[in-house]
Amino acid sequence: xxxxxxxxxxxxxxxxxxxxxxxxxxxxxxxxxxxxxxxxxxxxxxxxxxxxxxxxxxxxxxxxxxxxxxxxxxxxxxxxxxxxxxxxxxxxxxxxxxxxxxxxxxxxxxxxxxxxxxxxxxxxxxxxxxxxxxxxxxxxxxxxxxxxxxxxxxxxxxxxxxxxxxxxxxxxxxxxxxxxxxxxxxxxxxxxxxxxxxxxxxxxxxxxxxxxxxxxxxxxxxxxxxxxxxxxxxxxxxxxxxxxxxxxxxxxxxxxxxxxxxxxxxxxxxxxxxxxxxxxxxxxxxxxxxxxxxxxxxxxxxxxxxxxxxxxxxxxxxxxxxxxxxxxxxxxxxxxxxxxxxxxxxxxxxxxxxxxxx
Amino acid sequence: xxxxxxxxxxxxxxxxxxxxxxxxxxxxxxxxxxxxxxxxxxxxxxxxxxxxxxxxxxxxxxxxxxxxxxxxxxxxxxxxxxxxxxxxxxxxxxxxxxxxxxxxxxxxxxxxxxxxxxxxxxxxxxxxxxxxxxxxxxxxxxxxxxxxxxxxxxxxxxxxxxxxxxxxxxxxxxxxxxxxxxxxxxxxxxxxxxxxxxxxxxxxxxxxxxxxxxxxxxxxxxxxxxxxxxxxxxxxxxxxxxxxxxxxxxxxxxxxxxxxxxxxxxxxxxxxxxxxxxxxxxxxxxxxxxxxxxxxxxxxxxxxxxxxxxxxxxxxxxxxxxxxxxxxxxxxxxxxxxxxxxxxxxxxxxxxxxxxxxxxxxxxxxxxxxxxxxxxxxxxxxxxxxxxxxxxxxxxxxxxxxxxxxxxxxxxxxxxxxxxxxxxxxxxxxxxxxxxxxxxxxxxxxxxxxxxxxxxxxxxxxxxxxxxxxxxxxxxxxxxxxxxxxxxxxxxxxxxxxxxxxxxxxxxxxxxxxxxxxxxxxxxxxxxxxxxxxxxxxxxxxxxxxxxxxxxxxxxxxxxxxxxxxxxxxx
Numbered sequence: 001x002x003x004x005x006x007x008x009x010x011x012x013x014x015x016x017x018x019x020x021x022x023x024x025x026x027x028x029x030x031x032x033x034x035x036x037x038x039x040x041x042x043x044x045x046x047x048x049x050x051x052x053x054x055x056x057x058x059x060x061x062x063x064x065x066x067x068x069x070x071x072x073x074x075x076x077x078x079x080x081x082x083x084x085x086x087x088x089x090x091x092x093x094x095x096x097x098x099x100x101x102x103x104x105x106x107x108x109x110x111x112x113x114x115x116x117x118x119x120x121x122x123x124x125x126x127x128x129x130x131x132x133x134x135x136x137x138x139x140x141x142x143x144x145x146x147x148x149x150x151x152x153x154x155x156x157x158x159x160x161x162x163x164x165x166x167x168x169x170x171x172x173x174x175x176x177x178x179x180x181x182x183x184x185x186x187x188x189x190x191x192x193x194x195x196x197x198x199x200x201x202x203x204x205x206x207x208x209x210x211x212x213x214x215x216x217x218x219x220x221x222x223x224x225x226x227x228x229x230x231x232x233x234x235x236x237x238x239x240x241x242x243x244x245x246x247x248x249x250x251x252x253x254x255x256x257x258x259x260x261x262x263x264x265x266x267x268x269x270x271x272x273x274x275x276x277x278x279x280x281x282x283x284x285x286x287x288x289x290x291x292x293x294x295x296x297x298x299x300x301x302x303x304x305x306x307x308x309x310x311x312x313x314x315x316x317x318x319x320x321x322x323x324x325x326x327x328x329x330x331x332x333x334x335x336x337x338x339x340x341x342x343x344x345x346x347x348x349x350x351x352x353x354x355x356x357x358x
Numbered sequence: 359x360x361x362x363x364x365x366x367x368x369x370x371x372x373x374x375x376x377x378x379x380x381x382x383x384x385x386x387x388x389x390x391x392x393x394x395x396x397x398x399x400x401x402x403x404x405x406x407x408x409x410x411x412x413x414x415x416x417x418x419x420x421x422x423x424x425x426x427x428x429x430x431x432x433x434x435x436x437x438x439x440x441x442x443x444x445x446x447x448x449x450x451x452x453x454x455x456x457x458x459x460x461x462x463x464x465x466x467x468x469x470x471x472x473x474x475x476x477x478x479x480x481x482x483x484x485x486x487x488x489x490x491x492x493x494x495x496x497x498x499x500x501x502x503x504x505x506x507x508x509x510x511x512x513x514x515x516x517x518x519x520x521x522x523x524x525x526x527x528x529x530x531x532x533x534x535x536x537x538x539x540x541x542x543x544x545x546x547x548x549x550x551x552x553x554x555x556x557x558x559x560x561x562x563x564x565x566x567x568x569x570x571x572x573x574x575x576x577x578x579x580x581x582x583x584x585x586x587x588x589x590x591x592x593x594x595x596x597x598x599x600x601x602x603x604x605x606x607x608x609x610x611x612x613x614x615x616x617x618x619x620x621x622x623x624x625x626x627x628x629x630x631x632x633x634x635x636x637x638x639x640x641x642x643x644x645x646x647x648x649x650x651x652x653x654x655x656x657x658x659x660x661x662x663x664x665x666x667x668x669x670x671x672x673x674x675x676x677x678x679x680x681x682x683x684x685x686x687x688x689x690x691x692x693x694x695x696x697x698x699x700x701x702x703x704x705x706x707x708x709x710x711x712x713x714x715x716x717x718x719x720x721x722x723x724x725x726x727x728x729x730x731x732x733x734x735x736x737x738x739x740x741x742x743x744x745x746x747x748x749x750x751x752x753x754x755x756x757x758x759x760x761x762x763x764x765x766x767x768x769x770x771x772x773x774x775x776x777x778x779x780x781x782x783x784x785x786x787x788x789x790x791x792x793x794x795x796x797x798x799x800x801x802x803x804x805x806x807x808x809x810x811x812x813x814x815x816x817x818x819x820x821x822x823x824x825x826x827x828x829x830x831x832x833x834x835x836x837x838x839x840x841x842x843x844x845x846x847x848x849x850x851x852x853x854x855x856x857x858x859x860x861x862x863x864x865x866x867x868x869x870x871x872x873x874x875x876x877x878x879x880x881x882x883x884x885x886x887x888x889x890x891x892x893x894x895x896x897x898x899x900x901x902x903x904x905x906x907x908x909x910x911x912x913x914x915x916x917x918x919x920x921x922x923x924x925x926x927x928x929x
Contacts, residue, residue: 052831078834091832095850104846108837149832156836 002063002082002159002192003028004049009058011044011217018044019055019217029190031183033203036213037240042196043088044217046162049194050085051078062160079108084153084161090145092137098124098148099133105156123151126185127178143170147178158189164196179206200241204229212237235352238282245288245321247281248354256281256351261317266295269351276353285311285324287347290336294343300336314342378840383758386749390767393808396791397782398774404785405626420626429606430630432516436591436602437584437638439520440527445577447524448531449569451677456539457565459663460674467536470529472685475912477869477886478526479589480905483893484688485522486594487695487902489513495691495705514598522590525684527583531576538572539565557664578642585635586775588872593893603631604777604872611781611876621784628778635775689909696903714903724904726881727888730799734884735867738806739860745807746814746859747852753815754822755830755848772812776872779809783877797879805873810866814859821855822848861919868915869908 004026011019018041026032034042047053049060051067054075060068062083067076084105092101102123106116124130127147137145146166153161163182170178183206186193197203203210204225211222214236221233232238235246249256249265256265256279265281273279298314298321310330312323321344336342405417420426451470455463473481488496489511497509512518546568550560588604595605607624614620666673695701697710718724749768753761771779783805788796795801825848833843849856871886878887885908892901 047831050831050835052834077839078831079837079839081835083835085832085835087828087832089826089828091826091828093829093832093847093851095847104833104838105836108833108842152832152836 003061004032004160004192004194005059005061006045006049007059007061009045009048009060010056011041011048011053012056017217019048021057022218024211024219024222026192026194027209029186029192030209031186031193031195031207033195033197033207033210034213035197035200035203035210035240037215038198040213040215041217042198042213043164045213046085046164046194046196049081050083050162051076051081082157082159084156086146086149086153086161086163086166088164090142090149092140092145092148092152094137096137097133098129098135098137098140101137101148102151102155105152119155120151123154126154126181127151128181143174146170150178150182154185158191160192160194162194162196165198166195175202182206204241212240232282232350235280235282235355238350238352243285243322243324245283245285247283247316247319247321249279249281251277251279258317258319261319263296263317265346267346267349273351274353278354280352280354281346282350282352283321283346283348285322287349288314288321288323289345289347290323290325290334290342291345292334292343294345296344296346298342298344300338300340300342303336303338312336314344316344379756379758382748383752383756386745386752386764387760389745390749390764390811393804393811394767394771397779397786397808398770400785400790401625401628401778401782404622405629416622417626417629420623421630425601426603426606426627426630429601429603430634432591432600433585433602433604433631433634436516436519436523437581439516440523440584441577441581443520444524444528444580445531445573447528448576449535449573451528452532452535452539452569453561453565454673454677456536457664458666458673460666460670460677462674462678466677466681469681469685470532472689473526473529475865475916476689476909477589477871478523478587479593479871479886479890480692480909481526481688482519482522482590482593483889483901483905484691485513485518487691487898488687489518493702514594514600516600519591519594519600519602522594523584523587525688526590527580530579530583531573534572534576534579535569538569542568574642578639581638581642582635582773585638586631586777586872588775588777588875589890592875592890596894603627603634604775607631607777607781608876621781624781625785628775628781631775632778635773639773692902692909693906695899696906698899698902701898714899715907717900718903718907721900723883723891724888724900727883727885730802730882731868731870731885734799734802734806734870735864737803738810738867739864741803742807742811742863743814743856743860746811746816747818747849747856749811749815750818750822751844751848754819755827768815769812771808776809776870777876780805780873780876783808783873797882799882802874802877802882802884805877806863806867806870809870809873810863813862814856817855817859817862818852821852825851857922858919861915865912865915865919868912 004024006022006024009019009022010017022045034045036042044053048055048068049062055068055070057070058068059066059071062081065076066072066074067081068074093104096104099120102120103116106119111119121130124133127150129144129147129151132140132144132148137148140148150163150166153163166178179202182193185191195203195207207225209222209224210228212220212228214220220240221228221237228237228241232241238244239246248259250259251257251269251273252264254269255267256269257263258265259278296316298316300312301315301320302313304311305327308327310325310327312325314321314323323344330336406412406414408416451466454460455466460466486494488494489509491497491509491512491514494509494511494513497511500506500510501508513521542565547560547564550564551557555563586604587602588608591600591602592605592608595601596609601609607627610627611620611624614623694705694710696714697712698705699709699711699713703709746768749764752758753765758764783801784796787801787804788794795804829847829851830843833847834840838846869886870884871890874884874887875890878884883891885904889901889904889908892898892904
């Protein structure tokens with residue numbers, strides 16, 4: 001069981017700074033999700049934690065052990081950091097059988113033979129790969145290789161496991177199962193898990209806490225799934241964790257007026273709204289309700305039936321909004337056609353001061 | 359994406375002064391500097407410096423000598439003719455096998471690979487036996503049968519040299535173009551046909567431009583090979599005083615019989631040869647812009663085959679006749695003459711005997727040469743293979759600053775004529791720098807390693823690029839040290855490339871002539887040198903018998919290699 005601490009870590013490739021001044025603590029026995037768009041430096045951060053690249057500045061601790069420090073000139077090599085890693089491309093060694101792949105980390109750590117046997121069998125059972133021991137990786141599907149990689153990481157370390165996009169290649173059902181399985185394993189042995197992904201849904205489902213990274217390599221927000229969903233700290237986080245509409249607005253006398261329009265939104269501003277005049281109002285498609293009584297009127301431009309829900313594209317005085325409606329509601333309630341005039345109600349709109357872009 | 363040195367000052371953080379990466383990088387540079395750079399520098403130094411002073415008199419004397427200028431023109435003339443004709447022949451066969459419905463393609467293809475296996479000077483020997491103006495078997499037969507006044511063919515001429523080189527070098531273009539044709543998207547041609555273009559128009563305006571990069575790559579290979587070529591002009595040209603730059607260099611050095619002045623003259627002339635080769639490379643680049651088109655795909659597709667209809671049988675006969683002449687006739691000739699009781703006797707059953715072959719085993723020089731060649735091929739194969747793997751690892755995985763320089767140095771000997779390399783090695787390792795290997799087998803070994811390291815480096819590089827770095831990283835995270843991750847993961851994964859790298863060196867080293875002919879001493883003849891010396895001393899039948907034995911040896915080794923490769927594909 002080990003906590004992980006990044007303290008003011010910066011990493012550059014040549015002139016390009018990938019991670020800037022990042023501090024992050026992962027508690028003992030926690031599942032921490034690190035999510036961010038492709039190319040934001042998630043994998044770079046993890047490679048630094050594993051010891052494959054050296055940061056420019058900062059310290060990294062695993063448990064109480066300082067594994068990397070620029071000031072103290074410490075850099076523990078990867079093989080002595082005791083981390084189990086599932087790589088993005090699985091990195092299952094193609095010249096070794098499934099069994100040899102799983103046993104390799106324990107052989108390198110000089111574990112006794114019977115114990116290796118026992119743990120490898122157990123790990124393969126955990127990822128449901130029992131019976132494939134003699135298979136070569138080329139005989140396995142992508143999903144099966146990924147599970148071998150997970151088994152190999154499990155036997156590699158009981159302290160800290162890093163999963164880099166580990167279940168992206170599994171089909172929906174197996175994905176669900178693996179998420180549950182990872183949670184069970186974690187509860188069983190209490191391993192600390194760092195879970196890297198750009199898929200916010202899987203992260204929200206699996207992780208105790210989530211850190212959301214920005215494109216420029218720092219952390220936008222850290223929090224539990226509830227905190228992040230309920231109160232995204234800024235427009236970036238808001239848009240990253242779900243489909244979102246943004247309406248540009250100006251604040252005037254306690255109300256918000258849409259830009260390029262005379263329309264004043266018919267609701268009061270929340271108490272904690274910032275004083276900046278130009279704001280973006282965020283509202284999720286599922287938080288817009290059709291209500292004939294509402295004074296806020298829009299026109300339905302397009303309606304798409306998606307099986308379990310309807311997607312409407314509604315024009316609100318020139319601004320396009322996406323609205324989601326549960327299929328059951330849509331069928332029981334009033335039917336809307338393209339071209340219909342419709343009343344709208346916003347639930348929980350979020351206000352973010354407009355970022356000034358140069 | 360991977361950079362090993364995010365922060366170079368912090369290498370020391372690892373606690374060790376030298377990381378393994380650094381050690382491998384430095385070792386690669388040091389070895390390549392010793393085997394490649396020093397010999398090259400020695401040539402330049404000895405040409406332009408006398409007693410430590412800069413002096414161009416030797417170089418100007420050499421390049422103004424009419425004999426040398428004549429040799430240069432011969433070299434260029436032969437190389438251009440071989441390149442143009444070889445490209446045409448190669449393109450013709452490539453089109454025939456890649457795009458027409460001619461039958462027996464498999465058989466023809468395997469015949470095209472045969473010239474690759476044997477040294478061209480064997481072909482020169484065989485054709486001289488057939489078409490030498492005085493005693494060529496075919497010439498004699500034609501003269502007596504048709505009552506001609508003089509021999510109709512003269513192989514000891516520029517034309518003869520071009521013909522023999524041509525028959526060995528056209529497969530370069532053929533192979534490149536055939537594989538490009540196979541990877542070309544057939545819809546490109548089909549859509550032109552659908553748009554109403556005639557067959558010949560499609561070939562001219564669609565197919566030809568698309569295979570231009572492959573053609574030009576093959577032609578370049580022919581051009582540089584022919585410019586540096588020693589064996590054929592040496593066998594066919596010496597008796598008629600037809601010299602090319604490589605044979606002229608050889609003549610300067612052997613005439614001087616070891617005197618330093620002769621070696622310096624050879625060195626100066628080598629610089630001229632290198633300039634000609636470089637000029638050819640540059641010209642080729644300027645004239646034919648090589649670029650690859652995206653429309654050539656990686657996977658093979660079934661192309662539209664052109665129906666030859668009435669032309670099928672005549673084209674088939676022409677193809678097999680030319681293949682018979684190019685491939686079968688020289689091999690047959692070598693074997694038959696090797697069986698003769700004495701040179702000059704008619705090729706008939708009562709004159710055949712196996713004595714020559716039996717005698718080979720009692721011949722001290724021959725036995726030595728077999729031993730030497732086996733030792734040199736195995737040793738240079740193993741050493742250059744590991745060296746190539748190490749350099750490829752440094753270039754592809756460690757990626758230090760200067761990796762481009764490393765790559766260029768390691769493939770430099772590939773484009774430098776073998777005879778030039780030999781002179782560099784003589785200048786560097788016969789006492790000038792404190793180490794005298796002259797007349798020992800080691801000086802040949804050093805030259806072979808320099809000459810062939812590019813082969814295994816390229817083969818290992820291609821294979822290492824397939825080994826994603828996460829495979830090594832996964833081993834590190836599993837508790838393996840850097841060294842263990844190499845021996846447990848990387849090396850086993852590139853083992854097939856290492857094995858083929860070894861044979862890529864072993865086979866050409868077995869029949870090497872150009873470099874060894876300048877480096878051999880009294881007891882260090884190689885197989886190629888032994889055959890060459892037997893022949894120039896007039897032991898034609900013994901030379902032929904030994905050549906036939908060599909051919910047999912090469913065929914056996916090739917069969918073993920193919921068996922290994924096939925086995926691997928199945929498993």
